[in-house]
Amino acid sequence: MKKASLLAVATAATFMAGAASAATLDDVKAKGFIQCGVTTGLAGFASPNDQGVWEGFDVDFCRAMSAAVFGNPDKVKYTPTTAKERFTALQSGEIDVLARNTTWTMSRDVNLGFEFIGVNYYDGQGFMVKKSLGVSSAKELSGARVCLQSGTTTELNLADYFAANDMKYDSVLFDTADEVREAYIKDTCDVYTTDQSGLYAQRSVISDPENHVVLPEVISKEPLGPLVRHGDNAWGDIARWTLNAMINAEEMGITSGNVDSMMSSKNPAVGRLLGASGDLGAQLNLDAKWAYNIVKSVGNYGEVFEKHLGAATPLKITRGLNALWSTGGILYAAPAR
Amino acid sequence: MTADVSGQAGVSMWRDPKIRAVFFQVLVIAIFLAFVFYVGNNTIENLEKRGIASGFGFLSQPAGFGIGIVVLMDYNAQTSTHTDVLFIGILNTLIVAITGIFLATILGFVFGVLRLSHNWVVNKIAATYIEIVRNIPLLVQLLFWYFAVLSVLPRVKESLYLSENFLINNRGINFPSVIPEAGFWMIWVGLLLGIVATVVVSKWAHKRQDETGQQFPTLLVSIALIIGLPVLGALIAGIPFEFDYPKLGRFNIQGGWVLEPEFLALLLGLSIYTGAFIAEIVRSGINSVSHGQTEAAHSLGIKPSFTMRLVILPQALRVIIPPLTSQYLNLTKNSSLATAIGYPEIVAIFAGTSLNQTGQAIEIIGITMLFYLTISLLISVFMNWYNKRIALVER
Numbered sequence: 001m002k003k004a005s006l007l008a009v010a011t012a013a014t015f016m017a018g019a020a021s022a023a024t025l026d027d028v029k030a031k032g033f034i035q036c037g038v039t040t041g042l043a044g045f046a047s048p049n050d051q052g053v054w055e056g057f058d059v060d061f062c063r064a065m066s067a068a069v070f071g072n073p074d075k076v077k078y079t080p081t082t083a084k085e086r087f088t089a090l091q092s093g094e095i096d097v098l099a100r101n102t103t104w105t106m107s108r109d110v111n112l113g114f115e116f117i118g119v120n121y122y123d124g125q126g127f128m129v130k131k132s133l134g135v136s137s138a139k140e141l142s143g144a145r146v147c148l149q150s151g152t153t154t155e156l157n158l159a160d161y162f163a164a165n166d167m168k169y170d171s172v173l174f175d176t177a178d179e180v181r182e183a184y185i186k187d188t189c190d191v192y193t194t195d196q197s198g199l200y201a202q203r204s205v206i207s208d209p210e211n212h213v214v215l216p217e218v219i220s221k222e223p224l225g226p227l228v229r230h231g232d233n234a235w236g237d238i239a240r241w242t243l244n245a246m247i248n249a250e251e252m253g254i255t256s257g258n259v260d261s262m263m264s265s266k267n268p269a270v271g272r273l274l275g276a277s278g279d280l281g282a283q284l285n286l287d288a289k290w291a292y293n294i295v296k297s298v299g300n301y302g303e304v305f306e307k308h309l310g311a312a313t314p315l316k317i318t319r320g321l322n323a324l325w326s327t328g329g330i331l332y333a334a335p336a337r
Numbered sequence: 338m339t340a341d342v343s344g345q346a347g348v349s350m351w352r353d354p355k356i357r358a359v360f361f362q363v364l365v366i367a368i369f370l371a372f373v374f375y376v377g378n379n380t381i382e383n384l385e386k387r388g389i390a391s392g393f394g395f396l397s398q399p400a401g402f403g404i405g406i407v408v409l410m411d412y413n414a415q416t417s418t419h420t421d422v423l424f425i426g427i428l429n430t431l432i433v434a435i436t437g438i439f440l441a442t443i444l445g446f447v448f449g450v451l452r453l454s455h456n457w458v459v460n461k462i463a464a465t466y467i468e469i470v471r472n473i474p475l476l477v478q479l480l481f482w483y484f485a486v487l488s489v490l491p492r493v494k495e496s497l498y499l500s501e502n503f504l505i506n507n508r509g510i511n512f513p514s515v516i517p518e519a520g521f522w523m524i525w526v527g528l529l530l531g532i533v534a535t536v537v538v539s540k541w542a543h544k545r546q547d548e549t550g551q552q553f554p555t556l557l558v559s560i561a562l563i564i565g566l567p568v569l570g571a572l573i574a575g576i577p578f579e580f581d582y583p584k585l586g587r588f589n590i591q592g593g594w595v596l597e598p599e600f601l602a603l604l605l606g607l608s609i610y611t612g613a614f615i616a617e618i619v620r621s622g623i624n625s626v627s628h629g630q631t632e633a634a635h636s637l638g639i640k641p642s643f644t645m646r647l648v649i650l651p652q653a654l655r656v657i658i659p660p661l662t663s664q665y666l667n668l669t670k671n672s673s674l675a676t677a678i679g680y681p682e683i684v685a686i687f688a689g690t691s692l693n694q695t696g697q698a699i700e701i702i703g704i705t706m707l708f709y710l711t712i713s714l715l716i717s718v719f720m721n722w723y724n725k726r727i728a729l730v731e732r
Binding site: 108155183 | 386401402403404405415488507586588589598676679685686689692693694698
């Protein structure tokens with residue numbers, strides 16, 4: 001399956017007629033579901049629950065898109081992808097949108113032929129070590145053996161950070177986050193490095209989370225966001241405004257609980273977003289109540305965050321940078337009008 | 338006989354086998370070329386449509402990521418390029434393939450012969466190994482070796498000390514490294530001389546045995562030469578090296594040489610798996626030699642141990658070599674499964690990380706395929722040459 005995916009872009013580029021990629025919205029409507037690329041399993045972001053139903057922060061973005069397009073959040077099929085496979089899967093048209101805590105970088109945006117539609121999680125790369133090592137700063141890690149996932153910006157940041165601080169390290173690379181965690185638990189390596197959100201997620205599923213500590217250093221900017229293929233701007237717009245609608249809904253105080261009463265809000269911006277007035281839905285070629293459907297069936301950004309990552313979950317991640325700009329974070333969505 | 342066969346009256350052009358053959362061959366080539374043209378054209382068109390840049394310029398770009406196991410080369414994440422990554426990947430693949438082929442061959446021959454033993458216990462042990470190992474997928478075996486065997490070894494701080502400077506832990510096997518000093522070349526010269534002398538001695542011994550029937554302890558003498566001459570060289574140059582001993586650092590063992598668990602797991606997995614197949618090949622080869630050969634050898638008074646080595650195996654090799662070649666190829670290609678256990682061979686780092694960082698899927702996969710094709714063809718060429726050399730010469 002791995003080889004197949006690695007080669008997918010080659011095969012797809014060689015055999016598929018280019019027309020298939022022209023209008024993703026039409027394709028999606030015709031087949032009746034959105035094919036969404038997610039992780040192979042990262043607690044809180046995307047992982048199947050006891051019933052085998054995918055859940056998580058990134059999964060809810062896919063569900064929000066489905067709600068916007070179909071008025072029903074469950075018309076999504078998930079493709080678990082490893083860090084290495086994800087881009088080929090999107091390039092080849094195997095998936096319609098990739099929501100897989102992927103860092104927005106220039107070369108990915110430009111050279112790989114993708115369009116990042118925004119940032120749904122501001123993250124940074126960190127380190128997790130066992131408390132028993134007595135390490136309190138990443139600057140003390142010279143000579144350590146570091147486990148990480150291959151095919152990520154993590155590899156590049158790690159090399160940069162250790163070079164900049166004149167430290168040495170050994171790296172061991174695995175394909176999936178689960179393998180990295182397994183190797184880290186078995187003490188094959190001293191350090192687990194990935195985005196801090198990922199570290200918290202992995203720590204929450206280790207049997208003894210209290211014995212592991214995430215070091216304070218954040219060594220990179222990792223704006224994580226969903227992405228689509230270059231060249232289909234209409235589909236990109238739907239993805240972008242799905243995210244913006246969720247953030248704007250939080251800013252306007254619209255939640256899944258009060259969205260029905262908010263329909264008759266006196267605030268004209270709320271009416272425009274929810275489709276009570278104006279034609280924003282029609283501009284996207286969607287139903288007028290597209291944003292209403294998102295908030296009603298999935299929730300606003302804050303609700304989704306608290307549900308999967310927040311204080312009530314095993315991950316216990318605070319909003320931090322991911323709070324709204326009006327409450328001290330940097331989450332800032334363009335206005336819907 | 339002089340009549341023009343194809344021009345014979347009454348045979349239509351369509352029925353003429355020669356013309357028909359030419360027609361179909363031209364047709365097949367035309368279809369093939371059209372296919373290649375279509376695929377190539379479509380690829381270029383689709384790449385352009387999706388805004389994916391193509392070309393080999395990325396090979397001279399700095400790689401920017403670290404690699405865990407680098408031998409014989411200097412690698413620096415900031416300055417080394419994707420070309421260096423390619424070479425490290427190739428080197429790591431070759432190292433595990435060559436050592437794996439070596440080990441698998443030994444395992445295969447030993448267990449293939451044991452499988453035919455008349456001793457019930459030995460026979461069944463060999464049979465158990467072969468049947469179990471052959472019937473479990475290789476990837477599962479690799480994961481078994483890595484996660485179930487090697488990573489549950491003692492942790493670094495509780496390393497097993499086989500001797501003061503020889504440690505085993507779940508980060509690998511550590512042993513002292515040799516740091517060459519001035520005059521180290523004397524040891525290489527000694528080794529070279531030892532090998533040359535061994536070849537000369539064994540040729541001479543062969544000739545003498547052919548002429549006089551007297552035997553010469555070639556094996557012992559060769560070992561003495563190959564070990565003795567480098568030691569002599571070292572003594573003359575005044576022991577031109579120092580040892581660097583492994584020591585426990587803050588996190589890891591520092592200094593010395595280490596065989597990483599990723600390498601060990603891959604090597605064990607590949608050679609044990611392929612060894613089982615080779616054992617079956619060896620068994621079938623030996624079985625293919627008529628029992629009369631054994632009886633004839635015994636009736637001539639040749640000892641049983643010599644019978645196997647000098648009479649049976651040489652004849653069995655004719656049957657063994659061709660399928661053995663394909664096992665060697667399998668082993669080399671299977672090394673690409675290393676990507677699951679973190680060994681940095683070509684598929685893991687070049688067709689994995691480099692591909693992902695640059696996005697040049699078609700170019701990188703193309704280069705990787707070309708590499709495997711080249712290696713496979715080289716192994717085939719070598720084995721075919723060897724096969725010809727040992728083929729039965731009819732007298």
